[in-house]
Amino acid sequence: MNGLFEYIKTVFKGVGTLLTGMKITGSYFFRPWKHVTQQYPENRETLKMFDRFRGEVIMPHNENNEHLCTGCGICELNCPNGSIEIISMSVLTEDGKKKRAIDKHIYHLGMCTFCNLCVKACPTGAIIMGQEFEHAVWDRTKLTKVLNLPGSKIAQGVKE
Amino acid sequence: MGFNIYDFTGMTHNMHVSFMEHMSPLMTTIVEWTIIGVCYLLFIALFGLFLVYAERKVCAMFQQRMGPMRVGYWGLLQTIADFIKLLMKELITPKGVDKFLYNLAPFIIMIATFMAMAVLPFAKGLQTLDFDIGVFYVTAVSSIGVIGILIAGWSSNNKYSLIGAMRSGAQILSYELSVSLSLVTMIILAGSMQLSVIVEGQRDAWFIFKGHVPALIAFVIFLIAGTAETNRGPFDLAEAESELTAGFHTEYSGIKFAFFFLAEYINMFIVAAMAVTVFLGGWMPLHFGSLESFNHVMDFIPPLVWFFLKVGGVIFLIMWFKWTFPRLRVDQILTLEWKYLLPINLVNILLMSLVVLTKFHL
Amino acid sequence: MSETKEIIISTDKIHTDQYLVNMGPQHPSTHGVLRLLVSLEGEVVHHIQPHVGYIHSGIEKMCEAISYPQIIHLTDRMDYLSAHMNNEAVALCVENALQVEVPDRVKYIRTIMDELSRLASHQLWWCVMGMDLGALTTFFYGLRDREHILDIFEETCGARMTVNYNLPGGLMFDIHPNFQKRVKDFLKEFKTKLPEYDELLTGNVIFRQRVDNIGHLTLEDAIAWGVTGPSGRGSGFSCDVRKHQPYSAYPMVQFEEKLDTKGDSFVRYRLRIEEMWESIHIIEQLIDNIPEGDYAVKMKGVIKLPEGEFYQRVESARGEFGVYIVSDGKKNPYRVKFRSPGFSNLFALNKMAAGHKIADLVAIMSTLDLVIPDIDR
Ligand code: SF4
Ligand code: SF4
Numbered sequence: 001m002n003g004l005f006e007y008i009k010t011v012f013k014g015v016g017t018l019l020t021g022m023k024i025t026g027s028y029f030f031r032p033w034k035h036v037t038q039q040y041p042e043n044r045e046t047l048k049m050f051d052r053f054r055g056e057v058i059m060p061h062n063e064n065n066e067h068l069c070t071g072c073g074i075c076e077l078n079c080p081n082g083s084i085e086i087i088s089m090s091v092l093t094e095d096g097k098k099k100r101a102i103d104k105h106i107y108h109l110g111m112c113t114f115c116n117l118c119v120k121a122c123p124t125g126a127i128i129m130g131q132e133f134e135h136a137v138w139d140r141t142k143l144t145k146v147l148n149l150p151g152s153k154i155a156q157g158v159k160e
Numbered sequence: 161m162g163f164n165i166y167d168f169t170g171m172t173h174n175m176h177v178s179f180m181e182h183m184s185p186l187m188t189t190i191v192e193w194t195i196i197g198v199c200y201l202l203f204i205a206l207f208g209l210f211l212v213y214a215e216r217k218v219c220a221m222f223q224q225r226m227g228p229m230r231v232g233y234w235g236l237l238q239t240i241a242d243f244i245k246l247l248m249k250e251l252i253t254p255k256g257v258d259k260f261l262y263n264l265a266p267f268i269i270m271i272a273t274f275m276a277m278a279v280l281p282f283a284k285g286l287q288t289l290d291f292d293i294g295v296f297y298v299t300a301v302s303s304i305g306v307i308g309i310l311i312a313g314w315s316s317n318n319k320y321s322l323i324g325a326m327r328s329g330a331q332i333l334s335y336e337l338s339v340s341l342s343l344v345t346m347i348i349l350a351g352s353m354q355l356s357v358i359v360e361g362q363r364d365a366w367f368i369f370k371g372h373v374p375a376l377i378a379f380v381i382f383l384i385a386g387t388a389e390t391n392r393g394p395f396d397l398a399e400a401e402s403e404l405t406a407g408f409h410t411e412y413s414g415i416k417f418a419f420f421f422l423a424e425y426i427n428m429f430i431v432a433a434m435a436v437t438v439f440l441g442g443w444m445p446l447h448f449g450s451l452e453s454f455n456h457v458m459d460f461i462p463p464l465v466w467f468f469l470k471v472g473g474v475i476f477l478i479m480w481f482k483w484t485f486p487r488l489r490v491d492q493i494l495t496l497e498w499k500y501l502l503p504i505n506l507v508n509i510l511l512m513s514l515v516v517l518t519k520f521h522l
Numbered sequence: 523m524s525e526t527k528e529i530i531i532s533t534d535k536i537h538t539d540q541y542l543v544n545m546g547p548q549h550p551s552t553h554g555v556l557r558l559l560v561s562l563e564g565e566v567v568h569h570i571q572p573h574v575g576y577i578h579s580g581i582e583k584m585c586e587a588i589s590y591p592q593i594i595h596l597t598d599r600m601d602y603l604s605a606h607m608n609n610e611a612v613a614l615c616v617e618n619a620l621q622v623e624v625p626d627r628v629k630y631i632r633t634i635m636d637e638l639s640r641l642a643s644h645q646l647w648w649c650v651m652g653m654d655l656g657a658l659t660t661f662f663y664g665l666r667d668r669e670h671i672l673d674i675f676e677e678t679c680g681a682r683m684t685v686n687y688n689l690p691g692g693l694m695f696d697i698h699p700n701f702q703k704r705v706k707d708f709l710k711e712f713k714t715k716l717p718e719y720d721e722l723l724t725g726n727v728i729f730r731q732r733v734d735n736i737g738h739l740t741l742e743d744a745i746a747w748g749v750t751g752p753s754g755r756g757s758g759f760s761c762d763v764r765k766h767q768p769y770s771a772y773p774m775v776q777f778e779e780k781l782d783t784k785g786d787s788f789v790r791y792r793l794r795i796e797e798m799w800e801s802i803h804i805i806e807q808l809i810d811n812i813p814e815g816d817y818a819v820k821m822k823g824v825i826k827l828p829e830g831e832f833y834q835r836v837e838s839a840r841g842e843f844g845v846y847i848v849s850d851g852k853k854n855p856y857r858v859k860f861r862s863p864g865f866s867n868l869f870a871l872n873k874m875a876a877g878h879k880i881a882d883l884v885a886i887m888s889t890l891d892l893v894i895p896d897i898d899r
Contacts, residue, residue: 487656
């Protein structure tokens with residue numbers, strides 16, 4: 001008799017735990033306004049990444065098409081996977097001295113692991129992390145970018 | 161040709177008579193069969209696709225998601241797009257399969273589904289076959305499906321498929337018993353195996369109310385066993401995704417896979433429809449004994465709507481199970497059947513007989 | 523009598539064989555490219571031979587060519603669910619080698635980040651555990667809550683999973699001004715969600731049937747196979763590095779090392795749920811008391827370790843994670859070896875799962891909480 005009682009108890013207890021689970025899922029079913037997913041391409045306008053989000057390395061230019069990069073190559077040294085190539089050139093300053101300047105700051109987005117080490121290492125703060133995250137392109141060569149804009153030059157007063 | 165959304169008997173009868181006037185009896189039979197066949201095909205394709213859509217939406221709601229939203233308004237055409245995709249996919253026949261059986265299996269499953277559909281009463285007069293052994297017939301043909309699953313698993317030449325098929329065989333054979341016994345419980349109450357009579361018997365009150373506790377227990381057992389028979393979660397061992405990748409239909413692709421997929425959903429519909437017919441009054445409106453005005457309002461809703469509302473409700477319940485519970489293990493499934501459902505069922509039949517003998521249900 | 527005997531003999535002649543099934547490298551339940559060579563007798567698992575190396579990426583070898591700050595960013599990619607702990611292990615190892623003392627602020631923030639990672643990792647484990655057992659809805663509930671932690675990471679560290687927040691000598695950035703508020707909001711909400719986990723899965727009779735008394739691992743076996751983390755603690759192996767060799771701010775907080783001796787799947791499951799509560803507890807103690815100060819000490823531009831061998835271990839979400847660096851005084855290490863918890867845990871699988879059913883094998887594997895890049899590195 002005791003066994004039968006136990007048997008019935010297990011049946012009811014089991015059903016009880018199942019109903020508890022169904023209560024949880026059911027409570028979410030009947031609260032559809034609690035959806036947590038986003039409709040991604042539709043919400044492009046309102047979708048804003050956090051300031052620190054590391055989407056790609058960019059080099060900001062001011063309105064005179066000037067940047068802060070001296071071409072020192074420290075970012076290239078700090079990059080763990082060779083995503084940055086610095087091609088420097090020498091320019092003559094006004095007082096006739098030779099000085100190193102950036103010719104091309106080549107950035108291979110396809111190889112970058114977004115580790116932030118180059119940004120951290122850059123002595124002049126010439127490169128920062130951009131928030132763009134839609135990087136898909138049709139052609140892999142498009143992933144190789146030259147960060148300094150054509151015709152740009154170094155801003156006044158940047159010391160090495 | 162009279163058209164009455166509350167009673168289709170007149171309409172079908174008129175159609176039959178007008179056909180007879182213009183054609184020979186043989187021709188009439190052929191034409192009528194074709195019409196019915198096309199109707200069922202359309203129904204299975206469209207309703208199956210709708211069920212897939214509904215399942216995706218329902219599970220999304222349970223999971224705080226939106227589900228398909230892209231194709232059509234709220235993703236309504238998503239499953240149709242998927243179906244077209246499946247139609248265009250290559251039919252892959254892996255090396256070493258038993259070609260004949262491999263190609264036969266999806267059809268067996270589909271045929272079993274079609275056959276079971278034939279006796280379901282959708283509304284008054286909207287029933288293809290009205291056997292006097294309707295309930296028996298449904299349980300009989302629905303077990304043909306398992307042969308399809310076994311053949312699919314065996315012929316695929318894949319160990320996962322074979323394990324899945326064997327699991328499914330053991331499971332469906334056991335749960336057949338519970339399904340039949342819970343139906344037997346209700347047959348005792350109804351006094352007939354003919355589905356139209358069973359529905360007619362629920363004119364004043366559905367059997368689940370009439371039969372008191374035993375009917376309720378039988379209903380719960382029928383739901384559990386029915387879910388198990390359709391291989392749906394938490395009893396989806398045969399295709400247990402995390403264990404057997406896709407179980408018995410691992411090797412199927414394209415439209416053959418779609419057959420299995422559709423059959424699963426239509427089977428779910430059949431189980432729900434049987435539950436509705438036997439327990440929840442079929443297409444009968446909801447009636448309460450003495451509330452005359454309430455009963456009258458309920459009568460205004462057409463039987464087809466009643467039927468599909470109730471079926472929808474049961475299907476929702478089945479989906480709710482699937483999206484809440486973990487899957488059982490194969491030995492636990494058999495334990496549940498043989499140690500719990502079967503004894504409870506047998507006691508339940510006894511109880512029901514007592515209820516009927518003492519005329520407690522009237 | 524003699525007749526029965528004959529029948530027995532004749533059944534003996536029926537030739538039954540074990541058969542091999544390759545679970546993986548592409549299989550839904552191995553969560554990556556792990557291949558288990560399983561020999562089965564019907565449904566019963568007889569022996570499991572894990573084959574690893576499908577996504578071996580040679581991180582240890584790569585480390586020999588790069589500098590120490592760069593090594594840290596590679597460790598993100600091993601056990602990507604406990605990226606913070608991996609980062610911290612390398613950072614601590616380098617700091618100890620150079621005998622640099624980091625400010626308290628760094629220690630506090632590191633510890634908070636560790637525990638947030640642990641929470642996130644355990645949440646993901648919970649959803650995957652449910653999914654492996656067929657309860658697909660748990661997957662989304664777990665991810666839903668984990669999302670908040672990833673947002674916290676993203677705001678402060680700039681990335682969601684490959685955070686790379688530690689540097690030798692401190693942190694990459696200071697915490698974001700919103701950090702404390704966000705963490706507190708999250709904890710408040712998560713404390714209401716965690717009981718739901720229990721109601722949905724822990725108490726569920728089907729779930730309990732699937733994990734209770736399944737996959738026993740004895741204490742001896744746990745020690746012999748080096749099973750650490752919650753999996754080892756489930757067998758009574760007290761191996762919490764946070765207790766035994768406290769690092770960062772762990773000496774300053776009160777918490778319990780959850781232990782159990784039963785060693786079955788359910789215990790391993792329960793310990794992880796309890797660890798989530800402990801993590802919440804630890805974060806609560808720290809979050810309001812983050813001391814002012816620098817977020818990093820000034821290090822040399824090129825970090826060179828003195829000649830010698832250095833070892834540091836931390837408690838990652840899966841168990842003991844160790845970094846062993848051999849330095850020859852250059853800016854690159856001579857040799858780096860990572861002791862990853864997943865690798866040792868995986869190979870105890872045969873001990874636990876042999877004799878159970880295939881479905882149990884999947885459940886047991888889930889309770890080990892395997893991350894394949896952690897195993898293959
Ligand atoms: S973010 Fe890292 S990987 Fe990318 S360019 Fe900078 S240093 Fe190289
Ligand atoms: S970006 Fe910065 S580190 Fe790189 S070359 Fe320019 S100034 Fe030097």
